[in-house]
Amino acid sequence: MAASLHHRSSFLIARSAFPALPSASNTEYRRKACLALAYSKALDRVNVLGGNGDEGHTGCVNALAWARDGEFLISGGDDTTVRLWKLDTCHSTSEYPFTSRCVIHTGHTANIFSAQMLPHSWKIATAAGDNEVRVFDVRSALSTTTSFDREVSLSARQSCLRVIRCHSDRVKRVITEESQDAFLTVSEDGTVRQHDLRTPHNCSGSSPCADPLVDLGLELCTLSLSPLTPYQFVVAGDGPYAYLFDRRHSRRTLEARWGSIPGAGQDLTTCVRKFGRTNDAPPREPFRRDHVTAVRMASSNSHEVLVSFSGDAVYLFSTTDDPEIEESMSRKSSASDLHAKVNSLTAKTDINASKVTESHENVVSYDEEEDEEDDDEDAKEDTIQPDVPLVKPRMRFKGARNVATIKDVNFLGPNDEWVTSGSDDGNFFIWNKSSGALHGIYEGDSSVVNMVEGHPTLPLIAVSGIDYTVKLFAPARLPSRFSKMDDADSIIETNQIMRRTRVVxxxxxxxxxxxxxxxxxxxxxxxxxxxxxxxxxxx
Known part of the structure; x- marks a missing residue:
């Protein structure tokens, strides 16, 4: 009896020392553990999609997205076509044999910047430089009953369901929600709009466009939301901050309370936080204005946000961090205090610009008159959402060069353990999110890498940029042929120097x-x- 009690006591002690696995199934837990381990290893190029005459893009590839749990890879670019690549193990013995199964001739008249498949559907929404958003149905080309022996070509007439012209400037991103009919778009006209395909709409006087969710009054180029908190989204563009909006905090006015319809352009959401850099961030180059090229909210948690600043680095923020007290206290609602703040910031900007000029006078020359205009713009940008508290970053990921193009930023790994970004040197960088340490540099393009997208379930990364192809990377079994870690110091040093050079x-x-x-x-x-x-x- 005593022995039995002793064994039971030992079992309980051992059980408390090794807690049970998470609520997810053991299989899912092991899958994520294996995926995390795979990303910790060096990567190598395993396939190149396109560049084979008929099968492939004929322009830069600006848009990448995995669809239907990674069954398809969507790409779009300057040639105004969208291609869907499918893993085809029936006709190839290679490890990752993706082939083009469908090409959509979209009818866009300018570069495609974003393409996403709406969840639980065969609908693809595209955003382009012609100010249009288009929605296509590819069910007939990609349904399971269709033979995959050849690529299917679809015209806009055959597949286009809707042409949306609500935006008045270039549309840069499409963001899907947990819906086969509703999605968000962001445009350089400064607005974020929600579209619902269930509602008849033709952007004409008989069916006017609904008010945007956000109208910031500055050019916007990037948008992200977390699937865990879809009521929140982060937006940024031509300015020094990224802005967190919450759709649960709808603005209320006295007119609305009395039954009046809100005026055009009134925000339907509330900005609750701003994300900005610390004071010790690298000084802005005299010829370059503050600009955010990309934001990304984590999918494994509801609070982490990546922000990529043009000419600088990638920063990690958290929506749960307390804002700086002095920042929030310094924001006053009165017009006189706001005017004084603008004048103070303008003076400080002039002083900083002169210091930067002295320290970099041998690097590049610039137009003083143009710089004065930028200073005025900076002061104007600081008046946007002036009462919103500012959150400072947790981590900075440096080494890549983000000057020439609008580069995306992303998390990698099942729990977003890694941070990745493209670079002007043709490489893409991977950092450890916890430590900020550089984990890998890989050659992904002959010129510039803009997009890096990790597969949702496999240790597979799709990369694109100026080349007309899409490169696939996976854990290397042999020494990586495309790793540049041996030259990391010289690459980072060169990027630091080139960051200060005006790109023409x-x-x-x-x-x-x-x-x-x-x-x-x-x-x-x-x-x-x-x-x-x-x-x-x-x-």
Whole structure:
């Protein structure tokens, strides 16, 4: 009897020392553990999609998204087509044999910046530089009854369900929600809009566009929400901050309480936090204004936010962090205090600009008049959502160069253990989220990497940029051929130097040569002068 009690006591002690697995099934727990372990290893390129004549894009690839739990990879770009790639193990013995199964000729007249498949459906929403959002139905081409022996080509006439023209400027991102009919878009017209395909709408006078969820009054280019808190989203663009909005805090006015309809442009959500850098962040270059290129909310938790600043680095924030007390206390609602704050900020900006000029006078020259205009714009930007508390970052991930194009930022791993971003040097970087340490540098493009998307269930990463192809990376079984970690120090040093250099596109060079007396030497082909980045980076 005593022995039996002793064994039972030992069992209870052991059980308390090794708690039970999480509520998810043991199989799911092991899958996530294996996936996390796989991402901790070095990666290598396992496939290149496209570049084979008929099967592939003929322009830069700006949009990447995994669909239907990773069964399909969606890509879109400057050639105004959308392609759907499917893992085809029946016709290939390679490890990751993705092939193009459908190409949609969208009818867009400008670059496609974003393409997403709406959940629980075969609908694909696209956003482009022609100010339009289009929705396509690809069920006929990708249903399980269709043969996958050949690529199916769909025209806009065959597949387009809706053309949405609510935005007045280029549309940069489509963000899906847990719905096959509702989704969000963000545009350079400064608005975030929600669209519902169940509601008839033709953007005309007989069916006017609904008020936007957000109208910030500055160019916006990026938007993200967490699937765990879909009522919150982060938006950013041409300014020094990213803004957290909450749809549970709808604005109320006296007119609304008395039954009046809210005026056009009135926000239907409330900005509850701003995310900005610390005072010890690298100084802004004289010729470059503060700009956020990408934001990303974590999918494994409801509070972490990545913000990528142009010309700087990637920063990690949390929506649960307390804002700075002095920041919130300094924000007054009176017009006089706000005006004084603007004047103070303008003066400080002028002083900082002069200091930066002295410290970088040998790096690049710039137009003083243009810089004064930027200072005025900075003061104006600081008046946007002035009463909203400012949250400071938890971590900074540095090394990549984000100057030439609008680069995305992302989490990797089943629990978002890693942070990744493309770079102007043709590489993509991976950092450990907890420590901020650089984990890997990989060659992903011949020029610039813009998009990095991790597969939802496999240790597989899709990468795209200026090249007309999509590269796939997975854990390496042999020494990685595309790892650049051996040259990490020189790559980071070069990126640091190039970050301070003004990037001139080929189109800008043509304009400068056309407007000046500069003569090009006979026999010199302007198309082959590598001044900055190709024209297709017009993002």
């Amino acid at each position: 596109s080929l189109g800008s060079l043509r304009a400068m040569l056309g407007d000046s007396a500069i003569q090009v030497a006979p026999g010199v082909d302007i198309e082959n002068i590598r001044v900055g980045v190709p024209d297709c980076t017009n993002q």
